[in-house]
Amino acid sequence: MERDFDVIVVGGGGAGLCAAIEAQGAGASVMVLEADKHVGGATLQSGGVFYAAGTSVQKARGIQDTADAMYEYVMNLNQWEFSPAILRLLCDHGPEAIDWLIGHGAEFPPEWLMCSGVDSVPRGHPSRGGAGSVGETIVRAFEARGIETAVATRVESLIVEDGRVVGVRAAGAELRAGAVVVTTGGFGNSREMLERYWPSMAYHGDRVYAVHWHAPFILGDGLRMGEEVGANIVGFDTGLPLPASGAAGRVVEPFLPPWIVLVNREGRRFMDETVTYSVSGYIINSQTDRRAFAIFDEPTLATASVDTAYSDPYHSELAATTWDHQTIRNRIEKGEVFVADSIDALARKLGVDPISLGVTVENYNADCDRGIDGEFLKQAERRFAVRKAPFYAIEVRASVIGWTSCGPEIDSQCRVLDKHQRRIPGLFAAGEVVGAVQGKRYAGGGLSIANAVILGRLAGQNAARAAAQ
Ligand SMILES: Cc1cc2nc3c(=O)[nH]c(=O)nc-3n(C[C@H](O)[C@H](O)[C@H](O)COP(=O)(O)OP(=O)(O)OC[C@H]3O[C@@H](n4cnc5c(N)ncnc54)[C@H](O)[C@@H]3O)c2cc1C
DSSP: OOOSEEEEEEOOBHHHHHHHHHHHHTTOOEEEEOSSSSSBGGGGTSOOOEEOSSOHHHHHTTOOOOHHHHHHHHHHHTTTOSOHHHHHHHHHTHHHHHHHHHHTTOOOOGGGOBOOBSSSSOOEEOOTTOTTHHHHHHHHHHHTTTOEEESSOOEEEEEEETTEEEEEEETTEEEEEEEEEEOOOOOTTOHHHHHHHOHHHHTTGGGOEETTTTSTTOSOHHHHHHHHTTBOEEOTTOEEEEEEOOOSSOOOOOSOOTTOEEEOTTSOBOSOTTSOHHHHHHHHHTSGGGOEEEEEEHHHHHHGGGOOGGGOTTOOSOOOOTTSHHHHHHHHHTTOSEEESSHHHHHHHHTOOHHHHHHHHHHHHHHHHHTOOTTTOOOGGGOOOOOSSSEEEEEEEEEEEEEEOOEEOBOTTOEEEBTTSOEEEEEEEOGGGSTTSSOSSOOBTTHHHHHHHHHHHHHHHHHHHHHHO
């Protein structure tokens, strides 16, 4: 078969650039096709946290951890509804991927390690340099290799001959290769894709947006192209929903402030308000009408909301301070915050059960006085009683997309599978485009970049091998 390149990579984000680096390192001639005007994708916007266990960074801080322990945690969190083979890759290759990034200039300060999921071992590795720093490291490593790249080149479809993917169509041309790696990222910026593949997120209507908005081609092209050539699409209606206060504009605000009392339509609390975003969005979405209300009073607004340190535990400098004092005052002026002189009146404005809300607030206040949270065990210093009018409420929904996880099914060599579990020859995929990489719950902040780097590198190695055969 005539070919222009051994390996074509569709999408020059984190997974794509890692795939290209590895494929070239394995001796393949490589072409990267990127729809945007520059490479980097959502990876270049990301918070730069990497989730991994048993790493050199953990060891430097004296933390005992293993890939097996991570595997057990993620499997149990997902009630074993997670591909064991894929999870094994994410666990086993984490330490090596962290060292690879460090080798290319990334820095993961051991003192910044944190529990970014609901596990008890710090596996979230924030990177120095804040937002985009891991992406910048990958882009630098890629650019140093002089790999052929065409930007502003959106791939339209895959070319299939005799059941084998042999190339791509883009910009009116055909390019042929021994293997194609699809790394087009998620589909959070496509309303149509959301309605089809993540309807419970589309439910939130106009409030929905993806944190990927700066990466305009996160539109699900890879999912569509995979489907066109018969790929099995898995992970329907899953992803990472993040809490949102409905503040005007698109903002990243995954951490709720500790000083609110979050209640559902029944007027009841339903979680520790400080629980990590890896689970909070799912809990909010399982409440009646998939919504909740943050309740607080005037003294809390005046004092507690001034401290916004809770909003950026990753040192990412990404998180918006939508719950800070001035923003809320401005929103009150614009009529975007529910305000009432009594809890009963507030409940009626919200359409929340007034008796229950009254009991919730009474119990919460009594717990604040006693220095405990009898129901949800929130830390004492993070609780503020709700006593003095005016009383306020802001509607909270889990309507922001952190990542999408519906897409083509792959095997442990990143080969795309069809509906009969057969490999589609010549086709590989990695990164956010791949389906069912996260299970029902997000293991912890950093798993998406881990997925892009680890599966991207493996896909590149395997594609180069396949192209050489
Ligand atoms: C603001 C923000 C913060 C985040 N923070 C974190 C974090 O701290 N930790 C973490 O783990 N995850 C985080 N994530 C998620 C994580 O960054 C992504 O899941 C991950 O980087 C996706 O990598 P990828 O390579 O699969 O896709 P991307 O990096 O998005 O790359 C996909 C590329 O494909 C291109 N493309 C799409 N369609 C085509 C086509 N038809 N032809 C050619 N090119 C195409 C796109 O333009 C894009 O460049 C964050 C995301 C955002 C946006």
